Amino acid sequence: MLVGAEPFAHEGSEDIGVLLCHGFTSTPQSMRAWAEHLAEAGLSVRCPLLPGHGTRWQDLNRTTWRDWYGAVEQALDELRGRCRTVFVFGLSMGGTLTLRLAEQHPDIAGIVLVNPSVMTLRKEAKLLPVISRVVPSLAAIAGDIAKPGVVELAYSRMPLRGMASLQQLWGVVRADLASVRQPLLLLHSAVDHVVEPENSAIVLNEVGSEDVTEVVLDDSYHVATLDHDAPRIFGDSVEFVHRVHRERVGETV
Template sequence: MKEQYPVIKGAEPFQFEGSRTGILVSHGFTGAPQSMYPIGKAFADAGYTVCGPRLKGHGTAPEDLEKCTYQDWVASIDEAYAWLQERCDQIFMLGLSMGGTLTLHTAEKYPLAGIIPINAAIDVPAMYENQSVRFIDDDGPDIKKADVMEITYDKMPVQSVEELKKLAKVTKDNLKEITCPALIFVSEEDHVVSPDNSRAILENISSRQKEMITLEESYHVATLDNDQDVIISESLRALQSWL
């Protein structure tokens, strides 16, 4: 799928070369790498090799996203995984929202050393059902902290929501295949993805090492919200314990 629109300034992918331990960082549906940059930079500052891809159809225009299948987003992750594989002996993955879904999906097919899903979706909210329009208006990023900017689309293609539902279903159906260590972050109050998703993930993955941390001061886009430092510190702690 060839994109027709230029990349929004600030929505570019990022890469940091460091140690032989790699971390793949994925943004969410209609978002951009910008939402994950502070987390990725913290991992890089800790010495890790980090790759934050821009998922196909994201960070340009909703019309580009509309042309994508969920396999296009998976392919974006596969490319990032291959980049890390060339440089690293082991790879961890962290993702927000649909990025969390992609984190789970990747763990179902690749030997990841550990995963950190943040407000991951395995069920798409019913409000997106039975839409007869081409685009759904987006009310803006679900962030509790005041005056925080997220690069995201102001409308969602209905066709893309259908692809998101497919990704969520295939991922949910194979959760038992996940055996690597897992740290699951869930916002206590999330107006986009129900916290029940994270509870179901915790319950259904086969990992022996798994824990869930509740974020009490953040909404859905927790990586840019009040608990950003909690995500960074707890993620670094988990990574050290898994190595």
Template sequence: MEIDYSPQSVPTAPYRQIAPDSESAVLFLHGITGSPAAWFPIARALSDHGVSVSVPLLPGHGTRWQDLNATKWSDWLDAAKAELSALSQTHSRVVVAGLSMGGALALALGADDSPPTELVLINPALYIDSPLTPLLPVLKHFVASVPAIGGDIAHPDRCEYAYDRTPVAAIASFASAQSKLRNDLWRVECPVTLFISGSDGVVGPLTLRTLRSRLPTAPAIRALRRSRHVATLDNDADTIAEVILEKVTSAGGATAGTPGDRE
């Protein structure tokens, strides 16, 4: 699949293209401190193949890191649920693709009473890999931010437009939600495809082991040997895009080559 990596005019803006003849849609969820830019090239490529796509800007993102500190997991999850509901009303199949925290949000949607058709997870985050994680509930009252976690990309010419600082209160909320999510994985009954990068500076191997042991059905695992954490913008992005396209078109849910309406 041909992917154009040039950014849209406002790289952090949401992106939504609805193809009127498509029975399938893909909801793309970005990571914490990140932006829709992480998914934009893939989403645009799928839209060019007649697939309905939506890449929402999650609350607190796309502005400044201080705004993210004023939001929490429930805000991000509510936004993801609202967009899934909207897409489900007009499409018979909705695939949710999530990167990092977006992967955790996707799993939360999969464990919900109204799950999507299928999940595609790229380096999902089920743990905050730091020895300070147990201290986050207290630390957030004294430390506003720590160094950035964004931009873990092997390709030298691509950017996810993430914040230059990581807000501690937001990370504390995420860590608290991760604990509950790990206990709810048994409720995820929709198929899961899991992409794991060979070198990841953000998410450690414990997430993969947890998903293998706690999901009721074993996920299909694909290795991304040339990419780091933000694999959706990295050297294996075309592989991710092709797998997602295959999932939505194999069921007859999209009209290949038919561009979606511009909204």
């Protein structure tokens, strides 16, 4: 395992737990400051290292989206066994996994998405299932950060078989977006060199949630959790969790 790629876990409140999901080729390092902020707020937190990540890029080509989803679902089950109310947050592909969890587990209290991916406009993506059989990797997509001197711990190559599996996950998630009914906080960067703005627009237009908040991040690129707007993400997410939790408690009284 790469130094700094370790999973994060904190035993806090038995009332509220938060599961964090990192992005494709990345590691919990991209979410660690967010996880620590949530822990300092007294919440229980889990941020697993997804299979195939945090080691060598070749390992990611040996996994599929079902492996990644299995890991976050297992972490979700751990939190549900400990906490009365559980939220799920995700960045990029972590947002894709978060949406799938919300589709499959309606008891999730609410979700927070940062630059989630559900599609791409890149024309070469249509050829990915074929190209990935003969070309193992391309140049990396990691490290899209506006803040100087900040580095994302991620692979230097993009594994194409893994990417082809992510593409399959997009189709699965998009087909069921209407079944997402949880309160949703979606934060997306005004400038993102990895995930096109159409992704957030699709999510906002197609989810079934009635409680939806959209926040545009004007001073960050794709990895916004490590960028200038990170404090806004952290603060807004804690406020969102407490508001939704209060409303849920009120409903049961």
